[in-house]
Amino acid sequence: xxxxxxxxxxxxxxxxxxxxxxxxxxxxxxxxxxxxxxxxxxxxxxxxxxxxxxxxxxxxxxxxxxxxxxxxxxxxxxxxxxxxxxxxxxxxxxxxxxxxxxxxxxxxxxxxxxxxxxxxxxxxxxxxxxxxxxxxxxxxxxxxxxxxxxxxxxxxxxxxxxxxxxxxxxxxxxxxxxxxxxxxxxxxxxxxxxxxxxxxxxxxxxxxxxxxxxxxxxxxxxxxxxxxxxxxxxxxxxxxxxxxxxxxxxxxxxxxxxxxxxxxxxxxxxxxxxxxxxxxxxxxxxxxxxxxxxxx
Ligand SMILES: [Zn+2]
Numbered sequence: 001x002x003x004x005x006x007x008x009x010x011x012x013x014x015x016x017x018x019x020x021x022x023x024x025x026x027x028x029x030x031x032x033x034x035x036x037x038x039x040x041x042x043x044x045x046x047x048x049x050x051x052x053x054x055x056x057x058x059x060x061x062x063x064x065x066x067x068x069x070x071x072x073x074x075x076x077x078x079x080x081x082x083x084x085x086x087x088x089x090x091x092x093x094x095x096x097x098x099x100x101x102x103x104x105x106x107x108x109x110x111x112x113x114x115x116x117x118x119x120x121x122x123x124x125x126x127x128x129x130x131x132x133x134x135x136x137x138x139x140x141x142x143x144x145x146x147x148x149x150x151x152x153x154x155x156x157x158x159x160x161x162x163x164x165x166x167x168x169x170x171x172x173x174x175x176x177x178x179x180x181x182x183x184x185x186x187x188x189x190x191x192x193x194x195x196x197x198x199x200x201x202x203x204x205x206x207x208x209x210x211x212x213x214x215x216x217x218x219x220x221x222x223x224x225x226x227x228x229x230x231x232x233x234x235x236x237x238x239x240x241x242x243x244x245x246x247x248x249x250x251x252x253x254x255x256x257x258x259x260x261x262x263x264x265x266x267x268x269x270x271x272x273x274x275x276x277x278x279x280x281x282x283x284x285x286x287x288x289x290x291x292x293x294x295x296x
Contacts, residue, residue, distance in 0.1 A: 005243070005244075005245065005246040005283065006212075006246050006283050006284075006285070007209065007239065007242050007243045007246050007247060007248075007249065007279075007283065007284040007285070008212060008247070008248045008249070008284075008285055008286075008287050008292050008295070009239060009248075009249045009250075009251065009276060009284060009285070009286050009287070010034070010035055010248065010249070010250045010251070010286070010287060010288060010289055010292060011023075011027070011032065011034040011035070011251055011253070011286065012034065012035045012036075012037060012104070012127070012250055012251060012252045012253065012289070013034060013035070013036045013037070013253050013254070014037045014067060014104060014225070014252055014253070014254055015037070015038070015039065015042075015067065015071065015254055016036070016037075016038035016039055016042055016043060016048045016049045016067075017047065017048065017049070017254060017255050017256075018047050018048055018049055018053075019255050019256045019257055019258060019263075020036065020049065020253070020255075020256055021049070021053060022256040022257060022266055023253070023256055023269060024056075024057070024060075024062075026266070026269060026270050026273055027062075027273070028060070030273050030274070030276075030277045032273065032276075032277070032286045033061045033062050033063065033286070033287070033288050033291075034062050034063070034288065035062070035063040035064075035065050035102060035288045035289045035290070036049070036054070036057055036062060036063065036064050036065065037065045037066065037067040037102075037103075037104040037127075038054065038064060038065070038066070038067055038093070039067050039068060039069060039070055039071045039089070039106075040066075040069055040088075040089045040092035040093055041069040041070040041089075042070065042071070051096060054093075054096065054098070055096060055097075058096075058097065058098050062288070063102060063288035063289060063290050063291075064093060064096075064098040064100060065100060065101070065102035065103060065104060065289060065290075066086070066089050066090050066093055066100055066102070066103045066104075066123065067089070067103070067104050067106060068085045068086060068089050068106050069084065069085045069088055069089045069092075070085070071106045072085060072106060073106065073107060073109055074086070074105065074106060074109065074110065074114040074117075075109055075110065075111045075113075075114055079113070082113065082114065082117050083117055083120075083121075086103070086117050086118055086121045087117075087121045090103075090121050090122065090123070099290070100123075101122075101123060101124040101125070101290050101293070102123065102124065102125050102126075102127075102288075102289040102290055102293065103118050103121075103123040103125065103126040103127070104126065104127040105118075105126055105127065105128055105129075107129070108127070108128040108129030108130060108222075109128075110126070110128065110218075110219065115218045115219070118218060119218055123218075124217065124290070124293050124294075125214065125217045125218065125220055125289060125293045126217070126218045126219065126220065127219075127220045127222065127250060127252075127289070128219050128220065128221060128222065129222055129224060129225060129252060130221065130222070130223075130224075131207075131210075131219070131221030131222065132207050132208060132209070132210065132221045132222060132223045133207055133208055133223070133241075207221075208238065208241035208242045208244075208245075208247070208249075209241075209242035209245065209246065209247025209248055209249055210222075210247055210248040210249070210250065211247055211248070212246075212247060212248050212292065212295065213293070213295075214248070214293075217293065220248075220250065220289075221250075222249075222250045222251075222252055223238065224252075225252040225253070225254060225262065226251060226252060226253050226254070226262075226264050227261055227262060228260070228261050228262070228263050228264070228265075230264065230268070231268065232268050232271045232272050232275065235251065235268070235272045236272065236275055238251065239276065239279065239284060243279075243282070243283075243284060248292055250289070253269070256269065
């Protein structure tokens with residue numbers, strides 16, 4: 001019988017970037033397995049994983065999941081193209097001997113038709129890239145996090161809680177400009193202290209983990225993907241926040257090393273994995289998506 005406060009962590013690598021092979025020895029050294037969501041049309045192209053890479057991943061206990069043929073916004077495809085993008089991708093992966101039971105929506109975007117097509121294709125679960133409270137909101141503004149320590153990103157759900165529960169005027173007074181991810185950027189240095197305190201209080205009301213089993217298997221929730229400026233402490237906080245009540249934390253990576261804003265530094269990843277391994281005796285386990293979904 002699983003304990004109520006058990007925490008499951010899944011390390012996920014999206015889009016089949018070749019640099020993700022840098023994670024393999026780091027994971028192997030710590031006896032951890034991850035889930036790799038790939039676009040089968042891109043496999044073998046320059047900069048992407050090859051079929052032999054994927055076979056090696058599968059053979060060594062990692063999971064290979066589907067992410068559609070070519071990473072289109074699936075909401076924009078006509079019904080025939082939508083079916084092809086999901087089913088042909090899954091068939092290509094299954095043709096290599098991968099069970100391919102887990103899906104991740106490209107960009108995390110879906111609508112009712114996309115969700116249904118994924119379910120129809122035989123997938124057991126599908127992941128979005130939103131829905132949980134970002135623990136960076138737990139950090140007092142101006143400390144740690146984004147270089148410079150001035151800008152902090154506050155999730156809309158937290159601000160919504162704040163708006164409803166506390167000081168609507170103070171929240172409105174925060175300087176706000178939606179960035180390209182629809183997040184609000186707050187200049188912490190100028191945020192009223194009372195609001196900063198409230199944000200911390202509200203953050204404690206947030207949801208930091210997906211339920212096990214997930215509330216909706218075809219829209220399993222995460223916070224935003226790991227970015228270049230994500231620190232080891234940011235990653236640790238996602239886990240420790242979830243550990244308070246237990247649940248499932250999916251951590252989404254793209255590139256490893258390199259200059260992309262979506263690249264995690266190898267040292268950050270290695271330090272996080274070491275820290276994560278040390279949590280195991282306390283009941284925090286690293287599992288693939290298929291293992292979590294199959295866990296009842
Ligand atoms: Zn993607």
